[in-house]
Amino acid sequence: MMFNWLSLVTGLFYIVLGIVVIIYKFFFTILEPGVAYAMGGLLIVYGIFRIYRAVAKIKKSKDEE
Template sequence: MFKWLSLLAGFIYIVLGIVVIIYKFFGVVLEPNVAYALGALLIAYGIFRLVRAATSIKNKD
């Protein structure tokens, strides 16, 4: 169950990163450079979680 939740969290981080880049808002209005950096960081972390969960699911099955 945790592995599937980790997949879901990865997708949520990616979507949140895209939203931050597009709207430049994360609780407060962000400068464009900060929004791009934070969005990229969130997307990278989401991809990391997806890859880690996928390899964990693949190794168990």
């Protein structure tokens, strides 16, 4: 159960990281704008996917109880 909540927090972290990469165009090195937008977008999409998966698992575990 704790893993599901940790997955939610991790998903939020990925979304915030994606936004930071898009705004500052930096991820361990200075990025070109196109690369920054693509990488930031992928990080945001992955964060949304992690949150969706965690919410689905939390709902499933509550239904089983």
